[in-house]
Amino acid sequence: MAGSGNNFILVGSTGSGKTTIGRRLAEQLRLKFVDTDGLIEQAAGRSIVEIFRAGGEPRFRALERRVIGRAVKEAAQVISTGGGSVLDPINRARLKRAGLTIWLKARPDVAAARLDRATDRPLLGQGDRSQAITTLLREREAHYREALLHVDTSDRTTDEVVAGIVRRLRPASTSVPVTAGQNKYDVEIGWETLPRVGERLAALGRSGRVGVITNPRVAALYAGSVTRSLRAAGFQSFLITIPDGERYKTLRSASRVYDELVGRRFERGDTILALGGGVIGDLVGFVAATYLRGVAYLQVPTTVVAQVDSSIGGKTGVDHPLGKNLVGAFHHPILVYSDVSTLSTLPRRELVAGLAEVVKYGVIADASFFAFVEDHADAILGGVPDVLTEVVRRSVVIKADIVKQDEREAGLRKILNYGHTVGHVVETCTGYSKYRHGEAVAIGMDFAARLAQDLGMCDGQLVRRQRGLLERLGLPWVLPPIRPSSAIRSMSLDKKVRQGRIHFVLPQGLGRVNVEPVASERILATWKRAAVAKEGRNGILIDRRRVGALSG
């Protein structure tokens, strides 16, 4: 995830274009431009060559560390760093936390040519500069490689490079149509698009009032931007907040929202806007489904799970003390408006938990998407805009395709429950407090894959590859200690049970799953084997601790 500083940090060898490109990039993004070498000269009151001459490299590095330490305290900047700054581990850590790092690469010969007449690069000396650059690169490349974006500047103009970076940092909005029965609506996926939600709603022909329903945490971040946008587009808007957390996804909370809406004489022609994650989306969707027998609403999801899954498909509902989503309705929004940049403000653990659903899509429907997630795991975790947007878009395409084929979960749509049967058990038996939904689903997916392997439906390669990706993303997969008999009992209350048989979504290969009724003895057998495996392997419980560390 991009650091809280929300900066863009350019790293790379001398001659790669950091200063020129950085300045132009800052202009385009309307951000402040900061050049650490410049700041050093300013701080020292002399040129870099002079600093080197007077105090040598150690003096320069000390100054550089101090300057970087100050620069990363600001936000919303493009920071161009000196080529050797990455050698210092403190600098590296600070830069990583401060924002999204971009490695500008240039072939040594190109870099050398660019520096042909430069006299301010003390480390290059006066000999074969291309050779000197190659030498420096050998020492530094591993650190550059840690940057989230790698941009080759060798054979492109500054404008081309900057345009390319801007496309990646501010990806254009795309729209995925959803067709579900007679309902047709768009999922609009963009970056920093919240300030335009009012326009978009007006373009749908809505008018009147908009009730923005959210939780206090999300309200603090986005309610201002959303309501300003609504008012600018001619809507009257008001805000209703529900306490944050799954334990408030209840009929009682819904009832309080009804009270508010009735009290405000909310009418059929008015619009509800659900701003937040899955809990808000499900609860508000249910209120929209049932207030005056159904009013129009739009989903403005701000979490991974909500953007890739729960906002699409019209499933709404609240929890019952004995099970999740036991009370609900199908009610499609008139628009899903996903501003992927909102994911930048998520706590690390929540982002990671949401990625379980992303991995799920790869396994159930699209092997190439699974590979894309494998290839871009760091960029996803680092919050690279175009990669995150692409992850959301491809997930939405998969979900929309499944919903289109089976609006009411009569058949195909059940495959979306991959990992959820045991996931629900994990959540229920741990009181919905220990695991995030996505973490529980990750554990459930590993179980389902193992069960499929035990039943001879898939090979161990699939189990290992899925587990590997879950681990890389920081997701747990080890079953917590739950008595197998309790697990089976818990499963039998699940909606995926029909006439006593427990239905599992089981992978046959990447991108292919089947829904099968499984006898409870087979489930028990895999459960016991999984539990033993855990105990038999040292340290496997660091799974949970790792997630904790990542979210710290």
Next chain:
Amino acid sequence: MAGSGNNFILVGSTGSGKTTIGRRLAEQLRLKFVDTDGLIEQAAGRSIVEIFRAGGEPRFRALERRVIGRAVKEAAQVISTGGGSVLDPINRARLKRAGLTIWLKARPDVAAARLDRATDRPLLGQGDRSQAITTLLREREAHYREALLHVDTSDRTTDEVVAGIVRRLRPASTSVPVTAGQNKYDVEIGWETLPRVGERLAALGRSGRVGVITNPRVAALYAGSVTRSLRAAGFQSFLITIPDGERYKTLRSASRVYDELVGRRFERGDTILALGGGVIGDLVGFVAATYLRGVAYLQVPTTVVAQVDSSIGGKTGVDHPLGKNLVGAFHHPILVYSDVSTLSTLPRRELVAGLAEVVKYGVIADASFFAFVEDHADAILGGVPDVLTEVVRRSVVIKADIVKQDEREAGLRKILNYGHTVGHVVETCTGYSKYRHGEAVAIGMDFAARLAQDLGMCDGQLVRRQRGLLERLGLPWVLPPIRPSSAIRSMSLDKKVRQGRIHFVLPQGLGRVNVEPVASERILATWKRAAVAKEGRNGILIDRRRVGALSG
């Protein structure tokens, strides 16, 4: 309404065939046959001729009154009465309360021919019997005419007459298809069909469990019959009861039903059966719409409102403290199964209240149906099976037609709200306790017609004819004392308001209505005139008292 005794009582002149037809009718209906003349002879230990000879007509009439007094204490009989029994007002009142009265008519010449050789008719003497019958008839016909069914036996065989009566008392089931969007289902309308509901449900391909949800009053009457039928058809069934009354049509009651269903691990493949009136139907429909995001349910309506209106069209919901049906969903049943005979057990006032919706259908959609209700008002109130069944059937046809054209109440369906705008005001401002829903709707229909007249949309003839029918059925139409300003305020919370304008369904003529936004000043003007009219006319408030008396 047929008396609580549920008997069929044959009245008519001597020679009309009461004994022969009564005996055959009792066989066909599998009821006990009782002949009061026979009972008199039994009680006296001698023949009627002998009784007349010994004590004259007074002695006979005294015995007859005693015998009838005893006979009407039993239920489920066909009672053949002596031709002169109707002369006694106590007999008339008792017979009326004891069940459905049937007048067997025969032309005097036919009756005389039938009695050609009879010697046991002391009042006919030995002269021109046809003439004697004509004379008796002159004296008695007004009383015979009060019978609910008039059957001419003159030129028909006993079998033909009995078959004709049976067709009227046990009308065959009919089925009205409902198409609403992608939902298609039947409304099956029959007489004494509850004991076959299990078979019918099985024929739809359902299996598994059936949760019968009802209130204690309806449960006491019908739950046994329904659950026996379900079990006989291979279903497991269980019963959930909700306290009786509109004030229990709440989210809290729904929540208690969810708890029961969750507790019983009710599954998606199981079926809910809503047994009762509109409150049960709406509430249970809402639960079915929202439990596990929608399970299959069937409506088994047992009140007029439920059979002619609320069970059809998929509107479900619960009330909010600030307004009726503010929380709900559209969810169509898989079958509406109407046993019209259940209306026989309704308290008089409830039957009458339900008829307001019937009158409504005539006004909004079908002038000939309005005339049918006018022509059969007594038979409807008396619960004549074929007439009641026809009333339900024609109402359902009208409702189904409207629902088909406008499933989601986007346009046409709004005409069903005729009388409801002011009806809701009346209910709300009197705390939902003084008036039944139908009574409030009757008052609302009278108001809407007056408003239409004031706006020049219809003539006074329509207002008078509607009012006349409401009165004949025992429905109120006078506005209760509600401050006009409170009324307008109450209206503006109604769903029929859009952007502040108050929409009214206004009649243009019988069978033709329009939905129009009306300025609140015009409504106020009509309201004030209506209130003044009430105060200016003496005794008009007996409206309310009449209903009270009828329901006593």
